[in-house]
Amino acid sequence: MIENLMDTYKRYPISFSKGEGSWLYDNDGGKYLDFAAGIAVNVLGHGHPEIKKVMHEAIDNVWHVSNLYHIPEQQKLAKKLCDISFADKVFFCNSGAEAVEGAIKTSRKYHFEKGDKDRTDIITFKNAFHGRTLATLAAGANPKHTEGFGPLPSGFENIELSQQQLEEKISNKTAAVLIEPIQGEGGIRLTPKEDLQMIRDLTSKHGVLMILDQVQCGLGRTGDFFSHEWAGVEPDIITLAKGLGAGFPIGAILASTDASSGMVHGSHGSTFGGNPLACSVALKVLEIIDEEKILSNVKSLSEFLLAGINDIIENHKDKITSVRGRGFMLGIKCEVENTLIAETALNNGLLLVPAADNIIRLLPPLNTEKNDIEEFFNLLNITLENLPR
Ligand SMILES: *Cc1c(COP(=O)(O)O)cnc(C)c1O
Numbered sequence: 001m002i003e004n005l006m007d008t009y010k011r012y013p014i015s016f017s018k019g020e021g022s023w024l025y026d027n028d029g030g031k032y033l034d035f036a037a038g039i040a041v042n043v044l045g046h047g048h049p050e051i052k053k054v055m056h057e058a059i060d061n062v063w064h065v066s067n068l069y070h071i072p073e074q075q076k077l078a079k080k081l082c083d084i085s086f087a088d089k090v091f092f093c094n095s096g097a098e099a100v101e102g103a104i105k106t107s108r109k110y111h112f113e114k115g116d117k118d119r120t121d122i123i124t125f126k127n128a129f130h131g132r133t134l135a136t137l138a139a140g141a142n143p144k145h146t147e148g149f150g151p152l153p154s155g156f157e158n159i160e161l162s163q164q165q166l167e168e169k170i171s172n173k174t175a176a177v178l179i180e181p182i183q184g185e186g187g188i189r190l191t192p193k194e195d196l197q198m199i200r201d202l203t204s205k206h207g208v209l210m211i212l213d214q215v216q217c218g219l220g221r222t223g224d225f226f227s228h229e230w231a232g233v234e235p236d237i238i239t240l241a242k243g244l245g246a247g248f249p250i251g252a253i254l255a256s257t258d259a260s261s262g263m264v265h266g267s268h269g270s271t272f273g274g275n276p277l278a279c280s281v282a283l284k285v286l287e288i289i290d291e292e293k294i295l296s297n298v299k300s301l302s303e304f305l306l307a308g309i310n311d312i313i314e315n316h317k318d319k320i321t322s323v324r325g326r327g328f329m330l331g332i333k334c335e336v337e338n339t340l341i342a343e344t345a346l347n348n349g350l351l352l353v354p355a356a357d358n359i360i361r362l363l364p365p366l367n368t369e370k371n372d373i374e375e376f377f378n379l380l381n382i383t384l385e386n387l388p389r
Contacts, residue, residue: 012346019046022365022372024351033375035364036351040184040216040329043243044288045365051246054284055277063277067269073279080286084225086234087254091263092274096215096241097131099251100178102268103237104135106255107176107209109262116172119208123169123177125161127186127356130178130213139178161191163198170202176209176237177202181227184216187357188324188331196231209236209259215251216329219243220289220366223299223327230326243366246285250278294366298327301373305330305362308377316384320360328366331359336387344387350379 002011016032018025022045024032037043044051058073065071078090091106093099104122111119122139130136134153137146141158159165161179170177177199183189203210212235217227219240224230226238236259241251251273255263272278289295309323309332319341322333334341338354345352353361364372 012343014346021045021047022368030349032346032349032351033372033379034351035362035376036353037363037365038247039353040221040242040363042247043219043221043294043366044246044285045367048246048288048367050284050288051281054280055248058277058280061276064272064275066271067274071274071276071279073276073283074274077274077279077283077286080283081240081252081254084286085238085254086256087238088257089255089260089263091253091255091260091268091270092279093241093251093253093270094249094272094278095131095251096213096239097133097136098270098273099215099239099241099253100130100136100139100211100213101133102253103211103213103239103255104139104176104178105268106237106253106260106263107211109267110209110259111175111262113262113264116207118173119175120155121171121173121175122156123166123174124156124158125179126158127183127189128158128178128180128213129183129185130180131215161195163195163202166199166202170206170208172206174206174208176211178211178213180213180215180217181231182217182222182326182329184329184361185355187355187359188329188361189357190324190326193231196228196233200233200235203236211235211237211239213239215239215241220295220298221327221329221363223295223302225289225295227326244285245278245281248278248281250274250282289366292367297368298366301368301370302327302330304370305373305376308373309380312377312380312384315381319384319387325362328362328364328368330362331355331357332362334358334360340387341383345379345383348379348382348386350376350383
C-alpha cells in the first residue's frame, strides 16, 4: 500500500477512520487515546464541532485567493495575534519550518535595511529542532538530520546554552539568537527562565534580535498562550505553526514593528500562506481557546497529570524514571527504549511520541478532560506491565 511513498517515515501499521475529542478509532473497532495529538497539532482534539462548522462556512464562501488582494480573515487573525502579544506585524505561511525560515530572513533583512550588512549570523543551541528546510537544518545542526543534504546555507552557529558561550559568540556579525523556550524534538528540555532573561539582556546589549521558536511550545501548550510569558521576557520575533490551525496547516511569524521593518513590498511571499480557509479556522481556534477556558484547563489538569505520572514512576522505576516539562508538554525519561514503550502503548490503545534523549512525549489535546487523563494513567500502567522483555 505504501510502495509509492518515499520511505522517510517508519510507520506503525495502523490507520484511523474517525476521531472524537481525545480519541481516535480504526476500522477494526480499535480505540486509541491520542496523547500525541498529531505532534502538538490537534490542540482541540478531533472533530470539534465549531471547527467543522467554520470549515464548512469557509468552503461555502471562498477558500482561496492570493495575497494580491485584501483577505479580511487574515487581517482579523493578525490583529488578534497582535492583541494578545508583543507583536505589531504578522506574516502567514503554511508550516513551522517556513515560519522559522521567514523569521531568519526577517532578522537578516532588518540589519541589512539599517545599513548593517555584515550582521547575518544566527546563533542557535544544542539539541534544537527548527525544521527540515536547508536553513532550518543548518539552524538545528543535528547530524542525524543534516547528513547527506549539504552544502547547507552558511551563517549559523550552534552552541551550548551558557552565558559564557553566548558572550564569546555574540558580535557585530550576529543578526539573531534563535531558541525554543522548551525544546520539543530535542527531548522536552526547558530553557531556564534565567537563561531566557540572560539571552534577552545580551541580545539587547548587542543590538541583536531574539527569535523564539514556539512552533511546538506555543499556542497554549504550556498553560500560557506563549511559552515565554512565565519568564517575563519580550522577544522581537516569534514563530508559530503546529497548533495554530488545530490540524489545518498554517504557520505565522509574529514581530514588532521595528523587527519587521525590513520586510517591505516584494521581500517575501507565500502562495498559500494565510488564505481565507486557513485563517478562518485559526481565528476560530483562538476564539475557542478563550471561550472554553483552555489555558486554565491545561494549568489545572497539568498538576493532576504530573502527580499521576509520578505515582506510576514510583511503581515502575525500572522502566521510567522521571517526568519534566510544563503544562501539556511533558517528557517521561525512560530506562528502557522509548520506542518500545511507544509501540507497546499503541498496541494497548495509547498514542505517544518518542523524542531525543530517550524521552516519551505527552502532547495531549489542550481540551483533554480529567476522565481522559484517568484513562491515560490506566493505559500507561497496562503498557508498562506488558512491555516485552
Ligand atoms: C515541528 C517544529 C518545526 C517544524 O515544523 P514543520 O511544520 O514540520 O515544518 C519547527 N520548530 C519546532 C520547534 C518544531 O517543533
